[in-house]
Amino acid sequence: MRYIFLATILSGLLILGMFGLRGHKFNETPVEIFPDMDRQDRINAQSRSDFFADGAGSRKPVNGTVPIGFSIPEVAANEGDAILDGFSLTGSYFNSGQMGDYFGDGMPVEIKANKAFLIRGKERYGIYCAICHADSGNGNGPVRSFGPNGGQIPIANLHDAKFSDPSNSEYRPDGEMFSIITKGRGLMGPYGGTIPAKDRWAIIAYLRVLQDAKISAAEQKDKEEAKESEKVSTEQT
Ligand code: HEC
Numbered sequence: 598m599r600y601i602f603l604a605t606i607l608s609g610l611l612i613l614g615m616f617g618l619r620g621h622k623f624n625e626t627p628v629e630i631f632p633d634m635d636r637q638d639r640i641n642a643q644s645r646s647d648f649f650a651d652g653a654g655s656r657k658p659v660n661g662t663v664p665i666g667f668s669i670p671e672v673a674a675n676e677g678d679a680i681l682d683g684f685s686l687t688g689s690y691f692n693s694g695q696m697g698d699y700f701g702d703g704m705p706v707e708i709k710a711n712k713a714f715l716i717r718g719k720e721r722y723g724i725y726c727a728i729c730h731a732d733s734g735n736g737n738g739p740v741r742s743f744g745p746n747g748g749q750i751p752i753a754n755l756h757d758a759k760f761s762d763p764s765n766s767e768y769r770p771d772g773e774m775f776s777i778i779t780k781g782r783g784l785m786g787p788y789g790g791t792i793p794a795k796d797r798w799a800i801i802a803y804l805r806v807l808q809d810a811k812i813s814a815a816e817q818k819d820k821e822e823a824k825e826s827e828k829v830s831t832e833q834t
Pocket residue numbers: 722725726727728729730740750751752753755760769774777778782783784785786788800
């Protein structure tokens with residue numbers, strides 16, 4: 598019995614001696630039963646490497662590589678305001694939503710607003726905006742049920758007159774919408790770094806279609822109701 602006791606203590610000390618206490622600092626590589634890929638061959642930035650034929654550790658991007666979200670510009674940057682189908686560039690209406698000091702309205706001339714463009718906008722709206730503003734644009738997206746105040750986050754209803762009715766004094770023209778998406782506003786964060794400029798315009802084009810659909814559905818309903826009440830009043834006479 599005594600030997601078993603001693604053997605247990607000794608083997609305990611042996612294990613402790615091999616692995617050390619938790620948090621103990623070693624100079625030597627500790628015994629690793631599962632190395633967890635802690636140590637791997639690598640190349641330090643800007644250093645030599647014999648692995649590649651040219652001896653350079655840092656590699657060049659493959660020929661023709663374009664940064665994510667960009668396409669190859671049609672105009673060279675030194676030939677005026679290049680239309681980069683990319684992220685933020687100040688200058689033209691296409692890239693800023695502004696004409697001088699003012700927000701412009703309508704799609705930039707560089708945009709061909711055809712069916713494919715609207716489909717693209719619908720898809721991008723679904724990816725980036727619907728989570729908060731909902732598929733319908735009424736601001737009741739899934740995010741509405743989270744957060745403080747029992748989820749009463751004031752997410753804008755994009756069918757409000759100030760977003761959909763050009764005769765409203767607070768109406769946000771297309772250029773301002775572009776700026777809201779690019780830079781964010783109030784509680785809403787910026788999407789200029791995530792959504793390429795052309796896609797921001799596509800989202801706006803789709804949003805306008807969504808607003809028009811809501812308005813014409815409401816008008817249709819009004820017409821039907823008017824007809825209905827006309828019918829009722831003629832029946833009464
Ligand atoms: C994470 C949630 C969230 C996402 C995603 C989001 N928004 Fe918003 N958005 C908000 C909130 C919240 C407000 C209200 C901001 C405020 O009034 O403080 C708002 C406001 C707006 C407004 C009105 C701003 C104003 O002038 O009052 C517009 C337009 C808008 N969003 C468009 C978009 C579009 C287009 C997208 C997709 C690219 C988008 N939002 C994505 C949360 C979001």
